[in-house]
Amino acid sequence: MPEIIAVGEILVDVLAETVGQSLSAPGRYLGPYPSGAPAIFVDQAARLGISAAILGAVGNDAFGCAVLGRLRRSGVDIGAVRRLDDATTGVAFATYFADGNREFLFHMKDAAPGRFRPEDVPRELFADCRAFHIMGSSLFSAPMIAAIRQGIAFAEAAGALISFDPNIRPSLLRTAGVAEEIHAIARRADLLLPSEADLAFLCPGEERETALATMLSWRASRVFLKLGAAGSCYADHTQLLAAPAFPTTEIDPTGAGDCAGATFLAGLLRDHPIAACLERANAAGALAVSRRGPMEGNSDEAMLTDFIAARKEARA
Amino acid sequence: MPEIIAVGEILVDVLAETVGQSLSAPGRYLGPYPSGAPAIFVDQAARLGISAAILGAVGNDAFGCAVLGRLRRSGVDIGAVRRLDDATTGVAFATYFADGNREFLFHMKDAAPGRFRPEDVPRELFADCRAFHIMGSSLFSAPMIAAIRQGIAFAEAAGALISFDPNIRPSLLRTAGVAEEIHAIARRADLLLPSEADLAFLCPGEERETALATMLSWRASRVFLKLGAAGSCYADHTQLLAAPAFPTTEIDPTGAGDCAGATFLAGLLRDHPIAACLERANAAGALAVSRRGPMEGNSDEAMLTDFIAARKEARA
Numbered sequence: 234m235p236e237i238i239a240v241g242e243i244l245v246d247v248l249a250e251t252v253g254q255s256l257s258a259p260g261r262y263l264g265p266y267p268s269g270a271p272a273i274f275v276d277q278a279a280r281l282g283i284s285a286a287i288l289g290a291v292g293n294d295a296f297g298c299a300v301l302g303r304l305r306r307s308g309v310d311i312g313a314v315r316r317l318d319d320a321t322t323g324v325a326f327a328t329y330f331a332d333g334n335r336e337f338l339f340h341m342k343d344a345a346p347g348r349f350r351p352e353d354v355p356r357e358l359f360a361d362c363r364a365f366h367i368m369g370s371s372l373f374s375a376p377m378i379a380a381i382r383q384g385i386a387f388a389e390a391a392g393a394l395i396s397f398d399p400n401i402r403p404s405l406l407r408t409a410g411v412a413e414e415i416h417a418i419a420r421r422a423d424l425l426l427p428s429e430a431d432l433a434f435l436c437p438g439e440e441r442e443t444a445l446a447t448m449l450s451w452r453a454s455r456v457f458l459k460l461g462a463a464g465s466c467y468a469d470h471t472q473l474l475a476a477p478a479f480p481t482t483e484i485d486p487t488g489a490g491d492c493a494g495a496t497f498l499a500g501l502l503r504d505h506p507i508a509a510c511l512e513r514a515n516a517a518g519a520l521a522v523s524r525r526g527p528m529e530g531n532s533d534e535a536m537l538t539d540f541i542a543a544r545k546e547a548r549a
Numbered sequence: 550m551p552e553i554i555a556v557g558e559i560l561v562d563v564l565a566e567t568v569g570q571s572l573s574a575p576g577r578y579l580g581p582y583p584s585g586a587p588a589i590f591v592d593q594a595a596r597l598g599i600s601a602a603i604l605g606a607v608g609n610d611a612f613g614c615a616v617l618g619r620l621r622r623s624g625v626d627i628g629a630v631r632r633l634d635d636a637t638t639g640v641a642f643a644t645y646f647a648d649g650n651r652e653f654l655f656h657m658k659d660a661a662p663g664r665f666r667p668e669d670v671p672r673e674l675f676a677d678c679r680a681f682h683i684m685g686s687s688l689f690s691a692p693m694i695a696a697i698r699q700g701i702a703f704a705e706a707a708g709a710l711i712s713f714d715p716n717i718r719p720s721l722l723r724t725a726g727v728a729e730e731i732h733a734i735a736r737r738a739d740l741l742l743p744s745e746a747d748l749a750f751l752c753p754g755e756e757r758e759t760a761l762a763t764m765l766s767w768r769a770s771r772v773f774l775k776l777g778a779a780g781s782c783y784a785d786h787t788q789l790l791a792a793p794a795f796p797t798t799e800i801d802p803t804g805a806g807d808c809a810g811a812t813f814l815a816g817l818l819r820d821h822p823i824a825a826c827l828e829r830a831n832a833a834g835a836l837a838v839s840r841r842g843p844m845e846g847n848s849d850e851a852m853l854t855d856f857i858a859a860r861k862e863a864r865a
């Protein structure tokens with residue numbers, strides 16, 4: 234029975250090969266890469282030896298095989314994934330620009346991911362659950378939002394903590410009710426895993442430390458804040474810790490925040506000291522951005538340990 | 550006001566770069582190429598100087614821009630295309646195998662193409678319509694089927710002929726009612742544009758000449774049969790004509806049959822002799838397969854004339 238359960242979009246990514254490539258003219262793409270923020274998250278947790286399961290829906294097609302095959306090889310429990318004959322596995326096309334901006338085109342809410350429903354969430358899967366993880370990017374359809382609420386109820390009954398990465402997608406906020414849902418889950422979560430961009434939405438106008446205090450005034454007892462190239466920091470009611478990023482070569486930033494968040498949560502569940510949780514999360518993020526593909530840079534225990542040791546040696 | 554109106558899926562294609570490439574492992578793709586059988590058809594008709602319009606739906610996104618921009622530049626009337634903020638332009642992923650087989654993965658019926666409805670078919674567009682063209686591949690959703698029936702009614706009222714390319718997709722036949730709908734439209738059409746594979750479905754077990762006679766026992770007064778590398782043939786109640794294919798180098802067969810069919814219909818509407826209609830259709834097909842991308846090999850009048858003249862010279 235899984236310790237971590239995540240729910241939401243299971244996708245493949247198709248990535249423009251060249252920086253600045255337009256999505257509206259023919260060009261070269263690379264893919265399909267297994268993706269979807271919750272899938273990246275559980276893949277990383279499973280690679281670190283935490284038993285993890287994912288809830289979501291794919292089509293009975295080549296892309297579904299690609300992503301489920303990958304998750305299975307990483308050790309993720311995919312038994313509760315809904316597989317549909319009459320819907321197609323979700324796809325995200327992405328192109329990156331020189332200024333760091335990204336443009337996406339999604340087949341998601343009307344494809345298989347949008348067909349996951351509350352009745353597809355199995356109560357028995359939550360028996361040993363210690364953390365139920367939710368991504369703000371998963372709040373894309375009414376059935377998925379209802380399924381997430383169902384998962385929260387089962388997780389609460391099991392005494393699991395609710396982990397939430399707001400993962401704000403401006404395009405999603407245009408959908409009625411999504412902004413309210415993000416605020417509601419942020420106020421319900423026990424652990425928050427925001428990026429700096431998410432702070433601007435959750436705590437508009439607040440400086441970083443004020444925002445951390447605001448978040449800790451909600452139900453959350455821990456906040457892990459992802460700062461990208463500036464590393465990460467952590468706050469609870471007694472401490473504020475920061476850890477610098479490891480130097481790395483950025484090839485593809487997509488998924489790095491999900492990977493870092495999963496590594497942080499895995500560290501918490503294994504009772505690592507907070508400083509070690511931050512260091513390991515930053516190392517996982519540095520490894521993640523160095524590979525093309527949203528979960529191609531995920532790492533196991535040995536990779537993390539070796540990476541941290543090598544960087545410390547280089548510094549010494 | 551258009552002489553030819555087509556209805557159905559407006560898509561982009563994303564094509565595996567390498568023959569035999571699996572859709573379930575990362576690889577290189579090329580696209581987005583404007584596509585969709587009815588779109589390829591009207592693009593070719595418009596490039597030959599026939600006023601043509603298309604009915605269908607796209608998303609307000611980069612892929613919609615790609616395909617509508619292309620159709621507009623070819624002279625197709627896209628004024629009646631439904632553009633949706635809350636749906637994504639359809640996508641077909643395709644990979645080719647060495648034995649000539651193709652594998653597809655579609656985001657279509659649950660994406661923008663599946664959102665075209667009967668009330669989106671404008672009666673006034675049919676005022677000068679001479680041919681309403683339908684593809685069997687477009688019978689993928691109940692609203693689209695209802696829209697096609699609406700178009701047939703308006704075309705009948707305008708005295709236009711009904712042109713039908715059965716374009717049988719085995720995956721589509723699994724949907725309840727689709728096979729019956731194909732049979733019904735085949736029996737209603739005035740002009741049939743089947744491929745040889747379509748004959749096996751429409752007239753199972755019949756030899757080619759018997760099948761042509763069977764089709765002419767329905768309402769159709771003309772059948773244009775596409776034979777790929779073997780050229781094409783034509784039958785009506787008084788004659789049976791065949792024309793060999795032009796030698797060509799096949800790069801990408803997708804869309805060649807749609808392009809040839811549109812060229813044949815354009816010839817009929819311009820009162821070309823049947824032998825010339827066949828020759829021009831075969832030339833358009835040969836040009837179509839020589840370019841990668843489903844409508845990248847479409848041709849205008851000068852290209853057709855030059856190609857035919859050059860091949861005749863080479864033969865002499």
